[in-house]
Amino acid sequence: MATILSLVGLMISASLVNNVVLSQFLGLCPFLGVSKKTDTALGMGGACIFVITLASLVCSIIYKFILDPLDLSYLKTIVFILVIAMLVQFVEMILKKYIVSLYRALGVYLPLITTNCAVLGVALNNVTDGYTILQSVICGFATAVGFTIAIVILAGLREKMEYNDIPAPFRGMPLVLLTSGLMAIAFTGFSALK
Amino acid sequence: MSSEFKKGALGFRQDTPAERFFNGLIAENPTLVLMIGMCPTLAVTSSAINGLGMGLATTFVLALSNAVISALRKTIPSTVRIPSFIVVIASFVTLVELLMKAYVPTLNKALGVYIPLIVVNCIIFGRAEAYASKHGIVPSFFDGIGMGIGFTCAITVIGLIREFIGAGTAFDVQILGEGTVVPGAVGNFLSGYQPISIFIQQAGAFFVLAFLIAIMNKVKANMAAKGKDTSKFGEGCCSSSEEKAADKIIADKEKDEKEAE
Numbered sequence: 056m057a058t059i060l061s062l063v064g065l066m067i068s069a070s071l072v073n074n075v076v077l078s079q080f081l082g083l084c085p086f087l088g089v090s091k092k093t094d095t096a097l098g099m100g101g102a103c104i105f106v107i108t109l110a111s112l113v114c115s116i117i118y119k120f121i122l123d124p125l126d127l128s129y130l131k132t133i134v135f136i137l138v139i140a141m142l143v144q145f146v147e148m149i150l151k152k153y154i155v156s157l158y159r160a161l162g163v164y165l166p167l168i169t170t171n172c173a174v175l176g177v178a179l180n181n182v183t184d185g186y187t188i189l190q191s192v193i194c195g196f197a198t199a200v201g202f203t204i205a206i207v208i209l210a211g212l213r214e215k216m217e218y219n220d221i222p223a224p225f226r227g228m229p230l231v232l233l234t235s236g237l238m239a240i241a242f243t244g245f246s247a248l249k
Numbered sequence: 250m251s252s253e254f255k256k257g258a259l260g261f262r263q264d265t266p267a268e269r270f271f272n273g274l275i276a277e278n279p280t281l282v283l284m285i286g287m288c289p290t291l292a293v294t295s296s297a298i299n300g301l302g303m304g305l306a307t308t309f310v311l312a313l314s315n316a317v318i319s320a321l322r323k324t325i326p327s328t329v330r331i332p333s334f335i336v337v338i339a340s341f342v343t344l345v346e347l348l349m350k351a352y353v354p355t356l357n358k359a360l361g362v363y364i365p366l367i368v369v370n371c372i373i374f375g376r377a378e379a380y381a382s383k384h385g386i387v388p389s390f391f392d393g394i395g396m397g398i399g400f401t402c403a404i405t406v407i408g409l410i411r412e413f414i415g416a417g418t419a420f421d422v423q424i425l426g427e428g429t430v431v432p433g434a435v436g437n438f439l440s441g442y443q444p445i446s447i448f449i450q451q452a453g454a455f456f457v458l459a460f461l462i463a464i465m466n467k468v469k470a471n472m473a474a475k476g477k478d479t480s481k482f483g484e485g486c487c488s489s490s491e492e493k494a495a496d497k498i499i500a501d502k503e504k505d506e507k508e509a510e
Binding site for chain 2 (some may be wrong): 077078079080081082083084087129130131132133136137140163171172175176179180183223224225226227228229230232233235236237239240243
Protein backbone atom coordinates (compact mmCIF):
# COMPACT_ATOMS: atom_id res chain seq x y z
CA MET A 56 0.00 0.00 0.00
CA ALA A 57 2.72 2.42 1.00
CA THR A 58 4.61 1.75 -2.22
CA ILE A 59 1.51 2.40 -4.32
CA LEU A 60 0.94 5.67 -2.46
CA SER A 61 4.55 6.71 -3.02
CA LEU A 62 4.21 5.92 -6.74
CA VAL A 63 1.05 8.06 -6.94
CA GLY A 64 2.93 10.84 -5.20
CA LEU A 65 5.75 10.48 -7.71
CA MET A 66 3.25 10.73 -10.58
CA ILE A 67 1.64 13.90 -9.23
CA SER A 68 4.99 15.49 -8.56
CA ALA A 69 6.40 14.62 -12.00
CA SER A 70 3.33 15.68 -13.99
CA LEU A 71 2.01 18.73 -12.16
CA VAL A 72 4.31 20.06 -9.44
CA ASN A 73 7.56 19.80 -11.40
CA ASN A 74 5.93 20.19 -14.79
CA VAL A 75 8.53 19.37 -17.41
CA VAL A 76 8.01 22.47 -19.54
CA LEU A 77 6.75 25.10 -17.16
CA SER A 78 9.08 24.47 -14.26
CA GLN A 79 12.05 22.57 -15.72
CA PHE A 80 12.17 24.20 -19.18
CA LEU A 81 12.72 20.91 -21.00
CA GLY A 82 11.10 20.25 -24.36
CA LEU A 83 10.45 23.93 -25.01
CA CYS A 84 10.94 23.67 -28.77
CA PRO A 85 7.92 21.42 -29.49
CA PHE A 86 6.00 23.21 -26.73
CA LEU A 87 6.36 26.54 -28.53
CA GLY A 88 6.44 25.17 -32.08
CA VAL A 89 3.71 22.53 -32.30
CA SER A 90 1.10 24.33 -30.20
CA LYS A 91 -0.84 26.17 -32.88
CA LYS A 92 -3.73 23.70 -33.06
CA THR A 93 -5.19 21.50 -30.32
CA ASP A 94 -5.25 18.50 -32.68
CA THR A 95 -1.54 18.56 -33.43
CA ALA A 96 -0.76 19.37 -29.79
CA LEU A 97 -2.64 16.23 -28.73
CA GLY A 98 -0.82 14.14 -31.34
CA MET A 99 2.55 15.48 -30.21
CA GLY A 100 1.62 14.79 -26.60
CA GLY A 101 0.60 11.23 -27.43
CA ALA A 102 3.83 10.56 -29.30
CA CYS A 103 5.80 12.03 -26.39
CA ILE A 104 4.04 9.80 -23.84
CA PHE A 105 4.89 6.78 -25.97
CA VAL A 106 8.55 7.65 -26.59
CA ILE A 107 9.45 9.08 -23.16
CA THR A 108 7.97 6.07 -21.33
CA LEU A 109 9.82 3.66 -23.59
CA ALA A 110 13.07 5.63 -23.43
CA SER A 111 12.92 5.78 -19.62
CA LEU A 112 12.49 2.02 -19.52
CA VAL A 113 15.31 1.23 -21.95
CA CYS A 114 17.73 3.79 -20.50
CA SER A 115 17.22 2.70 -16.90
CA ILE A 116 17.65 -0.97 -17.89
CA ILE A 117 20.90 -0.13 -19.68
CA TYR A 118 22.10 1.91 -16.73
CA LYS A 119 21.20 -0.73 -14.11
CA PHE A 120 22.58 -3.77 -15.94
CA ILE A 121 25.43 -2.43 -18.09
CA LEU A 122 26.77 0.98 -17.13
CA ASP A 123 26.51 0.73 -13.35
CA PRO A 124 28.03 -2.78 -12.86
CA LEU A 125 30.90 -1.95 -15.23
CA ASP A 126 31.55 1.39 -13.50
CA LEU A 127 30.96 3.28 -16.74
CA SER A 128 28.33 5.68 -15.44
CA TYR A 129 30.29 8.69 -16.76
CA LEU A 130 29.43 7.49 -20.28
CA LYS A 131 25.70 7.88 -19.64
CA THR A 132 25.23 11.07 -21.70
CA ILE A 133 26.77 9.55 -24.84
CA VAL A 134 25.01 6.21 -24.43
CA PHE A 135 21.59 7.68 -23.67
CA ILE A 136 21.55 10.12 -26.60
CA LEU A 137 22.50 7.38 -29.06
CA VAL A 138 20.02 4.92 -27.55
CA ILE A 139 17.20 7.49 -27.75
CA ALA A 140 17.98 8.43 -31.35
CA MET A 141 18.08 4.75 -32.30
CA LEU A 142 14.94 3.95 -30.34
CA VAL A 143 12.90 6.63 -32.10
CA GLN A 144 13.95 5.30 -35.51
CA PHE A 145 13.24 1.75 -34.43
CA VAL A 146 9.80 2.60 -33.04
CA GLU A 147 8.96 4.40 -36.25
CA MET A 148 9.91 1.35 -38.34
CA ILE A 149 7.99 -1.10 -36.13
CA LEU A 150 4.86 1.04 -36.06
CA LYS A 151 4.97 1.50 -39.83
CA LYS A 152 5.18 -2.23 -40.37
CA TYR A 153 2.93 -3.71 -37.69
CA ILE A 154 0.62 -1.12 -36.08
CA VAL A 155 -0.41 1.04 -39.01
CA SER A 156 -3.30 2.78 -37.23
CA LEU A 157 -1.02 4.01 -34.44
CA TYR A 158 1.58 5.03 -37.01
CA ARG A 159 -0.99 7.14 -38.85
CA ALA A 160 -1.88 8.93 -35.61
CA LEU A 161 1.61 9.45 -34.15
CA GLY A 162 4.12 8.69 -36.92
CA VAL A 163 4.54 12.21 -38.26
CA TYR A 164 5.58 13.49 -34.84
CA LEU A 165 8.25 10.89 -34.18
CA PRO A 166 11.13 12.54 -36.12
CA LEU A 167 10.48 15.76 -34.19
CA ILE A 168 10.94 13.95 -30.88
CA THR A 169 14.57 12.92 -31.44
CA THR A 170 15.57 16.53 -30.83
CA ASN A 171 13.31 16.89 -27.79
CA CYS A 172 15.52 17.52 -24.78
CA ALA A 173 12.76 16.30 -22.44
CA VAL A 174 13.48 12.67 -23.42
CA LEU A 175 17.17 12.88 -22.53
CA GLY A 176 16.45 15.10 -19.53
CA VAL A 177 14.02 12.60 -18.00
CA ALA A 178 16.39 9.67 -18.61
CA LEU A 179 19.26 11.54 -16.92
CA ASN A 180 17.09 12.75 -14.03
CA ASN A 181 15.95 9.18 -13.35
CA VAL A 182 19.56 8.15 -12.92
CA THR A 183 20.57 11.14 -10.75
CA ASP A 184 17.54 10.63 -8.50
CA GLY A 185 18.43 6.94 -8.13
CA TYR A 186 15.03 5.60 -9.23
CA THR A 187 14.36 1.89 -9.68
CA ILE A 188 13.26 0.67 -13.12
CA LEU A 189 9.56 0.74 -12.15
CA GLN A 190 9.89 4.23 -10.67
CA SER A 191 11.71 5.42 -13.82
CA VAL A 192 8.93 4.17 -16.08
CA ILE A 193 6.24 5.76 -13.90
CA CYS A 194 8.21 8.99 -13.71
CA GLY A 195 8.75 9.05 -17.50
CA PHE A 196 5.08 8.41 -18.17
CA ALA A 197 3.91 11.07 -15.70
CA THR A 198 6.39 13.63 -17.03
CA ALA A 199 5.09 13.09 -20.56
CA VAL A 200 1.50 13.40 -19.34
CA GLY A 201 2.49 16.71 -17.75
CA PHE A 202 3.96 17.79 -21.09
CA THR A 203 0.72 16.84 -22.86
CA ILE A 204 -1.40 18.78 -20.35
CA ALA A 205 0.74 21.89 -20.78
CA ILE A 206 0.93 21.79 -24.59
CA VAL A 207 -2.82 21.16 -25.01
CA ILE A 208 -3.70 24.04 -22.67
CA LEU A 209 -1.30 26.35 -24.54
CA ALA A 210 -2.74 25.29 -27.92
CA GLY A 211 -6.27 26.00 -26.66
CA LEU A 212 -5.22 29.46 -25.51
CA ARG A 213 -3.43 30.18 -28.80
CA GLU A 214 -6.49 29.20 -30.83
CA LYS A 215 -8.53 31.71 -28.81
CA MET A 216 -5.94 34.47 -29.20
CA GLU A 217 -5.53 34.09 -32.92
CA TYR A 218 -7.97 36.88 -33.78
CA ASN A 219 -6.94 39.35 -31.07
CA ASP A 220 -5.44 42.71 -31.91
CA ILE A 221 -1.86 42.60 -30.61
CA PRO A 222 0.91 45.25 -30.94
CA ALA A 223 3.11 44.27 -33.91
CA PRO A 224 6.38 43.49 -32.05
CA PHE A 225 4.55 41.12 -29.68
CA ARG A 226 2.94 39.01 -32.42
CA GLY A 227 4.09 35.41 -32.62
CA MET A 228 6.71 34.17 -30.20
CA PRO A 229 6.62 36.96 -27.54
CA LEU A 230 2.89 36.49 -26.99
CA VAL A 231 3.30 32.71 -26.72
CA LEU A 232 6.09 33.22 -24.17
CA LEU A 233 3.98 35.65 -22.12
CA THR A 234 1.11 33.14 -22.13
CA SER A 235 3.50 30.39 -21.00
CA GLY A 236 4.73 32.68 -18.22
CA LEU A 237 1.18 33.13 -16.93
CA MET A 238 0.66 29.36 -17.17
CA ALA A 239 3.88 28.85 -15.17
CA ILE A 240 2.48 31.12 -12.44
CA ALA A 241 -0.74 29.10 -12.42
CA PHE A 242 1.19 25.84 -12.18
CA THR A 243 3.18 27.05 -9.16
CA GLY A 244 -0.14 26.66 -7.34
CA PHE A 245 0.37 22.90 -7.52
CA SER A 246 3.46 23.15 -5.32
CA ALA A 247 1.07 23.10 -2.35
CA LEU A 248 0.37 19.45 -3.23
CA LYS A 249 3.90 18.36 -2.29
CA MET B 250 45.81 34.77 -54.71
CA SER B 251 43.98 37.85 -55.88
CA SER B 252 43.81 40.85 -53.60
CA GLU B 253 40.01 40.92 -53.81
CA PHE B 254 38.23 39.12 -51.04
CA LYS B 255 34.69 38.53 -49.90
CA LYS B 256 33.70 40.84 -47.10
CA GLY B 257 32.24 39.11 -44.06
CA ALA B 258 30.70 40.46 -40.87
CA LEU B 259 31.53 44.07 -39.94
CA GLY B 260 33.76 44.49 -43.00
CA PHE B 261 36.35 41.93 -41.91
CA ARG B 262 37.73 39.50 -44.45
CA GLN B 263 35.48 36.43 -44.73
CA ASP B 264 36.47 33.32 -42.72
CA THR B 265 39.41 34.88 -40.86
CA PRO B 266 39.48 34.27 -37.08
CA ALA B 267 38.56 37.89 -36.26
CA GLU B 268 35.64 37.91 -38.70
CA ARG B 269 34.30 34.65 -37.28
CA PHE B 270 34.64 35.97 -33.73
CA PHE B 271 32.68 39.18 -34.33
CA ASN B 272 30.19 37.37 -36.53
CA GLY B 273 29.23 35.14 -33.61
CA LEU B 274 29.37 37.93 -31.06
CA ILE B 275 27.33 40.55 -32.91
CA ALA B 276 26.19 39.96 -36.49
CA GLU B 277 24.80 36.44 -35.94
CA ASN B 278 24.45 36.37 -32.15
CA PRO B 279 22.85 32.96 -31.52
CA THR B 280 20.46 34.09 -28.79
CA LEU B 281 19.46 37.58 -29.90
CA VAL B 282 19.64 37.33 -33.70
CA LEU B 283 19.41 33.67 -34.75
CA MET B 284 17.24 32.85 -31.70
CA ILE B 285 18.40 29.28 -31.27
CA GLY B 286 19.21 27.37 -28.09
CA MET B 287 16.32 28.79 -26.10
CA CYS B 288 15.94 25.97 -23.56
CA PRO B 289 19.16 26.74 -21.62
CA THR B 290 18.54 30.46 -22.13
CA LEU B 291 15.35 30.15 -20.10
CA ALA B 292 16.45 27.49 -17.66
CA VAL B 293 19.76 28.69 -16.23
CA THR B 294 19.39 32.48 -16.23
CA SER B 295 18.02 32.84 -12.69
CA SER B 296 21.32 34.53 -11.83
CA ALA B 297 24.16 36.12 -13.78
CA ILE B 298 26.74 33.67 -12.43
CA ASN B 299 24.72 30.64 -13.54
CA GLY B 300 24.36 32.23 -16.98
CA LEU B 301 28.09 32.90 -17.18
CA GLY B 302 29.00 29.34 -16.13
CA MET B 303 26.59 27.78 -18.58
CA GLY B 304 27.82 30.08 -21.35
CA LEU B 305 31.48 29.22 -20.77
CA ALA B 306 30.75 25.49 -20.64
CA THR B 307 28.86 25.78 -23.93
CA THR B 308 31.69 27.83 -25.49
CA PHE B 309 34.22 25.16 -24.55
CA VAL B 310 32.14 22.38 -26.13
CA LEU B 311 31.28 24.48 -29.18
CA ALA B 312 34.85 25.51 -30.01
CA LEU B 313 36.41 22.07 -29.54
CA SER B 314 33.63 20.10 -31.22
CA ASN B 315 33.72 22.53 -34.16
CA ALA B 316 37.49 22.02 -34.49
CA VAL B 317 37.26 18.21 -34.30
CA ILE B 318 34.31 17.98 -36.67
CA SER B 319 36.10 20.26 -39.11
CA ALA B 320 39.22 18.07 -38.91
CA LEU B 321 37.13 14.97 -39.59
CA ARG B 322 34.89 16.51 -42.25
CA LYS B 323 36.54 14.60 -45.11
CA THR B 324 36.65 11.31 -43.20
CA ILE B 325 32.99 11.15 -42.13
CA PRO B 326 30.66 9.93 -44.90
CA SER B 327 27.71 12.29 -45.20
CA THR B 328 25.14 9.52 -44.62
CA VAL B 329 26.33 8.89 -41.05
CA ARG B 330 27.36 12.44 -40.22
CA ILE B 331 24.54 13.14 -37.74
CA PRO B 332 25.34 10.26 -35.36
CA SER B 333 29.08 10.97 -35.72
CA PHE B 334 28.57 14.64 -34.81
CA ILE B 335 26.46 13.60 -31.83
CA VAL B 336 29.20 11.29 -30.55
CA VAL B 337 31.87 14.00 -30.88
CA ILE B 338 29.67 16.59 -29.15
CA ALA B 339 28.60 14.19 -26.40
CA SER B 340 32.24 13.30 -25.67
CA PHE B 341 33.16 16.93 -25.09
CA VAL B 342 30.03 17.46 -22.98
CA THR B 343 31.06 14.52 -20.78
CA LEU B 344 34.53 16.07 -20.48
CA VAL B 345 33.04 19.39 -19.36
CA GLU B 346 30.75 17.65 -16.90
CA LEU B 347 33.63 15.77 -15.27
CA LEU B 348 35.83 18.91 -15.16
CA MET B 349 33.06 20.98 -13.58
CA LYS B 350 32.28 18.27 -11.05
CA ALA B 351 35.94 18.29 -10.00
CA TYR B 352 36.74 22.01 -9.93
CA VAL B 353 33.48 23.99 -9.53
CA PRO B 354 31.14 21.59 -7.70
CA THR B 355 28.74 24.31 -6.48
CA LEU B 356 28.18 25.65 -10.00
CA ASN B 357 27.83 22.10 -11.29
CA LYS B 358 25.12 21.47 -8.70
CA ALA B 359 23.31 24.72 -9.57
CA LEU B 360 23.26 23.91 -13.29
CA GLY B 361 22.39 20.24 -12.68
CA VAL B 362 20.91 18.35 -15.60
CA TYR B 363 21.40 21.29 -17.98
CA ILE B 364 25.13 20.55 -18.30
CA PRO B 365 24.64 17.10 -19.93
CA LEU B 366 21.79 18.63 -21.92
CA ILE B 367 24.30 20.82 -23.78
CA VAL B 368 24.36 17.79 -26.11
CA VAL B 369 20.93 18.66 -27.48
CA ASN B 370 21.55 22.42 -27.58
CA CYS B 371 20.73 23.33 -31.17
CA ILE B 372 23.47 26.00 -31.34
CA ILE B 373 26.17 23.32 -31.23
CA PHE B 374 24.64 20.95 -33.70
CA GLY B 375 23.59 23.86 -35.89
CA ARG B 376 27.12 25.24 -36.13
CA ALA B 377 28.61 21.79 -36.77
CA GLU B 378 26.19 21.26 -39.63
CA ALA B 379 26.16 24.78 -41.06
CA TYR B 380 29.80 25.81 -40.65
CA ALA B 381 32.32 23.32 -39.28
CA SER B 382 31.47 20.54 -41.73
CA LYS B 383 32.30 22.84 -44.66
CA HIS B 384 35.26 24.96 -43.47
CA GLY B 385 38.84 24.58 -42.21
CA ILE B 386 39.92 23.91 -38.64
CA VAL B 387 41.06 27.42 -37.62
CA PRO B 388 37.99 29.38 -38.82
CA SER B 389 35.72 26.65 -37.39
CA PHE B 390 37.42 26.92 -34.00
CA PHE B 391 37.01 30.69 -33.94
CA ASP B 392 33.45 30.38 -35.20
CA GLY B 393 32.79 28.25 -32.10
CA ILE B 394 34.55 30.76 -29.84
CA GLY B 395 32.60 33.70 -31.32
CA MET B 396 29.23 31.95 -31.18
CA GLY B 397 29.97 30.73 -27.66
CA ILE B 398 31.01 34.16 -26.37
CA GLY B 399 27.94 35.70 -28.06
CA PHE B 400 25.75 33.15 -26.30
CA THR B 401 27.57 33.73 -22.99
CA CYS B 402 27.14 37.52 -23.16
CA ALA B 403 23.46 37.24 -24.02
CA ILE B 404 22.54 34.79 -21.26
CA THR B 405 24.70 36.58 -18.68
CA VAL B 406 22.84 39.82 -19.44
CA ILE B 407 19.46 38.06 -19.21
CA GLY B 408 20.59 36.51 -15.91
CA LEU B 409 21.70 39.93 -14.67
CA ILE B 410 18.34 41.52 -15.54
CA ARG B 411 16.40 38.76 -13.79
CA GLU B 412 18.67 38.76 -10.75
CA PHE B 413 18.64 42.56 -10.45
CA ILE B 414 14.86 42.90 -10.59
CA GLY B 415 14.05 39.66 -8.81
CA ALA B 416 16.51 39.71 -5.92
CA GLY B 417 18.18 43.13 -6.08
CA THR B 418 21.62 41.56 -6.59
CA ALA B 419 24.20 41.69 -9.38
CA PHE B 420 26.68 38.76 -9.46
CA ASP B 421 25.52 37.91 -5.91
CA VAL B 422 26.31 41.41 -4.58
CA GLN B 423 23.29 43.04 -2.91
CA ILE B 424 22.64 46.39 -4.59
CA LEU B 425 18.91 47.03 -4.24
CA GLY B 426 16.80 46.22 -1.22
CA GLU B 427 17.70 45.40 2.36
CA GLY B 428 21.40 44.89 3.14
CA THR B 429 22.64 46.93 0.18
CA VAL B 430 26.41 47.41 -0.16
CA VAL B 431 25.99 51.02 -1.34
CA PRO B 432 26.84 53.35 1.59
CA GLY B 433 25.28 56.63 2.70
CA ALA B 434 22.08 58.34 1.68
CA VAL B 435 21.96 56.60 -1.72
CA GLY B 436 22.18 53.25 0.05
CA ASN B 437 19.39 54.30 2.37
CA PHE B 438 17.24 55.13 -0.64
CA LEU B 439 18.11 51.89 -2.45
CA SER B 440 17.36 49.71 0.58
CA GLY B 441 13.69 50.65 0.26
CA TYR B 442 13.40 48.49 -2.88
CA GLN B 443 11.16 45.45 -2.58
CA PRO B 444 12.49 42.65 -4.89
CA ILE B 445 9.92 41.31 -7.37
CA SER B 446 10.69 37.67 -6.71
CA ILE B 447 8.60 36.39 -9.65
CA PHE B 448 11.52 37.38 -11.89
CA ILE B 449 13.86 34.76 -10.47
CA GLN B 450 11.14 32.13 -10.62
CA GLN B 451 10.25 30.20 -13.76
CA ALA B 452 7.58 32.63 -14.96
CA GLY B 453 10.08 35.50 -14.95
CA ALA B 454 12.23 33.70 -17.52
CA PHE B 455 9.31 33.56 -19.95
CA PHE B 456 8.45 37.24 -19.38
CA VAL B 457 12.00 38.56 -19.79
CA LEU B 458 12.55 36.52 -22.95
CA ALA B 459 9.18 37.64 -24.35
CA PHE B 460 10.13 41.30 -23.96
CA LEU B 461 13.61 40.67 -25.36
CA ILE B 462 12.19 39.05 -28.50
CA ALA B 463 9.63 41.85 -28.83
CA ILE B 464 12.49 44.39 -28.73
CA MET B 465 14.43 42.41 -31.34
CA ASN B 466 11.28 42.27 -33.52
CA LYS B 467 11.11 46.07 -33.32
CA VAL B 468 14.81 46.35 -34.24
CA LYS B 469 14.23 43.99 -37.16
CA ALA B 470 11.23 46.03 -38.35
CA ASN B 471 13.27 49.24 -38.17
CA MET B 472 16.13 47.66 -40.12
CA ALA B 473 13.72 46.39 -42.76
CA ALA B 474 12.21 49.88 -43.06
CA LYS B 475 15.69 51.26 -43.76
CA GLY B 476 16.23 48.62 -46.42
CA LYS B 477 18.89 46.61 -44.54
CA ASP B 478 19.29 42.85 -44.80
CA THR B 479 17.26 41.08 -42.10
CA SER B 480 17.39 37.57 -43.54
CA LYS B 481 19.60 36.33 -40.70
CA PHE B 482 17.04 37.03 -38.01
CA GLY B 483 15.41 33.88 -36.63
CA GLU B 484 11.77 33.49 -35.77
CA GLY B 485 12.42 32.52 -32.17
CA CYS B 486 13.67 29.18 -30.85
CA CYS B 487 14.72 26.24 -32.94
CA SER B 488 10.96 25.77 -33.11
CA SER B 489 10.73 27.64 -36.40
CA SER B 490 11.69 24.39 -38.11
CA GLU B 491 9.25 22.48 -35.92
CA GLU B 492 6.56 25.03 -36.66
CA LYS B 493 7.07 24.41 -40.37
CA ALA B 494 6.89 20.67 -39.79
CA ALA B 495 3.70 21.12 -37.78
CA ASP B 496 2.15 23.26 -40.50
CA LYS B 497 3.01 20.55 -43.01
CA ILE B 498 1.36 17.93 -40.78
CA ILE B 499 -1.84 20.00 -40.62
CA ALA B 500 -1.83 20.56 -44.38
CA ASP B 501 -1.28 16.84 -45.04
CA LYS B 502 -4.11 15.91 -42.73
CA GLU B 503 -6.51 18.29 -44.42
CA LYS B 504 -5.50 16.89 -47.78
CA ASP B 505 -6.12 13.33 -46.54
CA GLU B 506 -9.54 14.27 -45.26
CA LYS B 507 -10.49 15.86 -48.55
CA GLU B 508 -9.36 12.76 -50.42
CA ALA B 509 -11.39 10.58 -48.06
CA GLU B 510 -14.48 12.59 -48.89
